[in-house]
Amino acid sequence: MSASSSYYVPRFDVFLSFSAEDTTTTFVSDLYRSLSEKGISTYYKDDKLEERASSFGSDIRKCLVATKTAVVVVSESYPTSVLCLNELQAILNLRDEGQLSVLLIYCGVDSSYIRKQTTEFAEPFRNLGEEYSSDKVRAWRRALTKLTSISGLDSRFWSKEAKMADLISNEISLLVTNKLNSPSTSKSDGLVALDRHMQALYELLDLKSDKEVRLVGIWGSEGVGKTTLARYAYEEMSVNFHAHMFVDNSEKNYHQHHLEPREIQEGAQTMTKSSDVIKSALGHRNGLLVIDCVDSLEQLKDIAEIVGWFGSGSRVIFTTQEKNLLDEFGVKHVYEVKSLRYDEALELFSQSAFKKKCPPTNFESLSLRAVQIASFLPLSLTILGSSLQDKDEKTWEEALQKLEGDQDKTIMEVLEKTYTRANEE
Template sequence: MLEIGLGVLGKASLNSNKSVRMTKSENAEVILEQWKDALQKVAKIKGSTSKNREPDVIEQIIENVRNKVGPLSLEPAEKLVDIESKLKELDVLLELESNDVLFIGIWGMGGIGKTTLAKACYERIRHKFQAESFHDGVREDSKAHGMACVQRKLSNSLMKRNIQDWAAGEAARWRSFLLQKKVLIILDDVDDSIQLRELCEKPAWFGQGSRIIITTRDERLLISHGVEKQFKVPELGKVDALKLFNLRAFPRENPPESYKALSYSFVDYASGLPLALEVLGSFLYGRDLDARSSQLRKLEGDFTLDEKIMKILITGYEGLDPQGREIFLDIACFFKGEDKDRVFEILDSCGFNPGIDIDVLMEKSLTTISDNRVRMHDLLQKKGQTIVRTSFMF
């Protein structure tokens, strides 16, 4: 009934806008008659009465309005390069029409765009849920304040409250809330299985139709938690990488002719990593051709990486055990692009366990195996070489 009534009144408003070419008196009379007619039609529409069902009726109205209004704060499309194709792939995993509780994992190397993708997805579908929360920085929050603090913040966000003390009773109240609601939760930058156990142990915790999206660098976390629906974020292709860099450096998709060759060189340096393209493009914005050329020579001529890029990249390396770190550095310095079997043979002869250790490197998005060759992103390789170079300076 609400939808029909709004439709009738909407038509009346639309028709009134068409009357602007009439005289003021004629216009007023026409508008008055249209609204009288619309209100009479609305008054005759039959609907159901609440009869002590006010909470149910209110909830139904809210759900109808939520579905009609849709997302309110999506970022301009031109700022989110190559986002639509990724969102379409996520749609397949999300199965929004299903009433099942689904866990979806988004994973990939640092700076690849996991958080950006998760935020875009969140803004686009949040209106379809009864409660929603985007919790970024799970790794940093749990490390700095403990899991009880993370649970409290997530609970407050979902339940729209501001509880400062996290007692046993609050945890039980939160669990009861989750079970009764269709919720959307984004857990961004997860790096420990304990975080998943404490925040989203199993689908039985959540109401029908709930979706829990987890972003991480570590595929193994998703596997061990039983998250079968996974999306690995790919590097940007050359065309999209150039577009992103130009939008930050100029800002427009097509730079002046005299800057084109230099733009291609920066894009080659970044090797499809969105973080690097964003940071470099923003740093070069407003600088002249000589300054940009100087920065490129600086990047190519030594082992210096931008501090922000280095901070993101170094996190995955710091999570390795000592043997994993050594193998990572060996690949960065000697084995990138080499035949996998040959690399395994050499590492094995040196007392390493390449089978499991390289598996871990792959799960943490630090290396890949393609065409039976050991691969590593150019900036990860540069980071490894920087670590080795720095260690020999002291």
């Protein structure tokens, strides 16, 4: 048995690929510490594996396959490190095979320089050509170029790298614990990330059980996508119930749809706000009630009274920004809608700004910057993207600088004004 085959390859949740030759180690140390605090096992440094990786051995590939998630931290020395370049080839090959997810982070470098291997990277690559075969060097160059096709975070747009490390560790934590293990899918009308939200919501609703009337709260900050999720859930699940109703509480409108066995009465009608309306439509039946924008304890008490009229197996979903209401009322089943992951945020922003999933190359850095400004909030991303649609790079730069300088106002206030100005032009 060979030494290679007898060597035990450990399993990790995350594989960190980075160069230890520059200041990137500070950021990587922060990220590693944050991941460790969340109980995520992370490949950080292993002399035996690194030794084998220098010859592009099979052990590093086995480690990556077992890991499932690789975080590639590209710094100034990364593109000229043989160890990193060999790791990168293995990472990208496994990604192409669908066996590995990749999170890309640029630390103090421009993605265009990495793509073209120009400026400060030109000379080191010439030096590599003196030590390694031309085929090997070309393969490394292709890997770097291919890497830049993946959307990534840029540390230059963050004031504190430690904060960036915490964000990334939170995303990885959710991936590892299978809370976000479904790939994000773009639905109609540019809706992003609904698959993973719906998966969590289905688990809370437990539609297979018909022994109770279950109340589920959806909560989160302004603009995070609660209403979008509630509407989508209503559209997806209403077919499973004899009667269903969506209540837009912000406009005090009730949109009622009755679903009788073997017969669908299409259309919606606006009705006067009254609990009696809901009781008459859904009382003593297997029904679905979705209420958007609950902001007071009195409303929750009304909902509780209404729930008492429903038949077993019914489900009631409501959205709110007030976490204290959920605690005070003792709602047991709650789903928190958090900000989008960075890849989802970039996709949603690109759909609004360019009507495509990814930004054009010359707008890539500006788009990543815009995503940061919008705080990964769907509504903010949509407003900002729409306001910048069909604008040139100079206009983008001016708009983003203005937004970055408006620190005394909330992002929603600033973006709403931006959107209004854009529509008036």
